[in-house]
Amino acid sequence: MANRRQVGVRGTPGDASGMQLDIVIVGLGHQDTTVDIREQLAFAGNGALEAGLRRFATLPGVEEAAIVSTCNRVEIVVCSGEPERAGDSIEGALAEHRGVARQTFAPHLYRLRGREAVRHLFRVASSLDSMIVGEPQILGQLKDSYAASAAAGASGTVLHRCFHSAFAVAKRVRRETAIARKAVSIASAAVELGRSIFDTLDGRSAMVIGAGEMSTLTARHLLANGVRSLLVTNRTFERAVELARECGGTPVPFDQFSRYLHLADLVVGGAGDGDGSHLLTHAMVQQALRSRKQAPMFLIDLAVPRSFAPEINGLDNVYLYDVDDLHQVADTNREERGREAEKAERIVVQAVDRFWRWLEELDVVPVIVALRQKIEAIRTRELARAGATLGSLSSEQRQAVDYLTGAIVNKILHEPVTRLRRRTAGADSHFVRMVCDLFGLEDHGRSDDTEE
């Protein structure tokens, strides 16, 4: 609640800065970074995310903040009255917070603001910006990002509206275009690759190391495509048991999984430890291959930071793919989906327009509220003052007077409020400021500010 008020107040045109609220996104995505850069910046785990949110939400110029950290992108989404300043401070804080030298990632960083930023967020939600266009996981990840931000008290009215619009757009895109139907998720890309190694997945066995969301999804997909048996291992054994029961697999104790590795044709790596050490090492795979008489193995590392040692790919008859590598597979299918994507882009643009109108209007909302409050205060004060002379009236008559004055106030306010709303579609802040001047509303805003 405090946030909501803060936003309104700072967004008031009468505010010292006199700036409009804007959406700013600073981040880096899979298009122009490699997984090693992203894994350095990733906010892995709830602790890191919460600390990050606290840091970013309190930066100068930032009103609200959310962190979108998936294996394909790290983005800081903020609502700000001073977009330039906010962007600068986020860049600085990002380097400082993750303890990474700024120059390692600065060239890859993008900074979006205004409609571009909103459009970007909507495209991300609709999976138009995904490595594999149309893959459905990103929406869930975005929902988690917003939930984390809301839980940490870092988001308010604007981001709430922004993210929920993004979710709605994503649903509409999924419903109205074939993008999702045609789409290849990361999981189905894994199946596709598996088929260029094994021909068919029928009767194969797979192992899941680290039961994360992505690895669970992938495991389900593999099972749906013919994989016969599934071994599941996880640091917390209960989770492994749970997933094994869900999918009809067999749980394996985490400290012994390498003993069963040779049984798996496909190995899926989910969440890693996050400390940079690799769950699956070169030696383990070498040993497994020996037991398998060099029968090929397909390793899919979905974790960021990576949980399988990259040098494993140097072994014969082993094919190791990390999330970045799946990018290549995604490119193949991109062309086919061009037309559907265009349709989806149009839906996104419409939604951006709608959201932007709302945001611009939001600027006057506090003014309108302040105006109403001021007039309402006058009305109640005058009613109270007249209380003595009105004392002889019956309660019924008293109610009628109350109603009458209320109606007069509403009638008088109706026209200016409507015009104010309509006017702001053109973002005429001059006009809004005049209204504030005319009714002396600046004082109202400032007094609220000092209360904070």
Place this chain on the structure above:
Amino acid sequence: MDLNLLRLAILAYLVSTATCALDLLAPRPGLRWLGLNALRVGAALHACSIAARFFAAGHFPITSFSDSLSVLAFLIVGAFLCLQMRWPIGSLAVVIGPLAFMGTLGAHAFHRGQATMPAHLQSALLPVHVMLAVLGNTLFSLAFAVSLAYLVQERRLKAKRVAGRMHLPALETLDQLNHRFLTWGLSLFTLAIVSGIVWAHLVWGRFWSSEPRLMWAMVTWVVYAIVFQGRVMVGMRGRRAAALTIVGFATLVCSLIGVNFFTPGRHGGTFG
């Protein structure tokens, strides 16, 4: 007649080779279609050529070096055209085309009209010996093509450039095909060697002569035997098996062409 048909077949194989090579450099859907169909036309002409020779000679034309090379080339193309209906190996036309072209060109160069064979060599064992060798070589050639495809596909998967335009079968399919071709090829090749030894014993009273051709054949046999043994005993497969198969094919080509070109011997059709 048969020579003219052979020339037309050579031309068709050349067209196939050129279009497939072009398709590899600047892919266009039409090129691939043309390459495969030129191969089909070539095979049809080639079959007519062999048939014409059969009617002219009155027996299956296989006993001369030229004839056996021609039959070998035809069998490679024929087997490939059949196999590509079952497995997605159509893009291997780029390997098969040149093989067929070189084979028929060699057959044409060594064409000597009707071979006159010394009476003491005429035996039912000769066509059997040659046919076994030709069939073995056909399978080795197919194993070579499949191994090349394996190496390409393996490199793509390792380098993570799967989005290639050449559609190739799965690695395991290629590896299994390689194994099958090799097993059958090695069996037939072994029988060819045995029949050769028996025949030599009958005719010359010796089991072995130190002809370079025979030495090369033994080297080829040893290389393929290593691949086979390695796979069965120590699980050698994949890239290594494919690479060794290609080495084996290289020795095979040496024994077939190099030796016949430069060293006179009984196998050059001179029957000294």
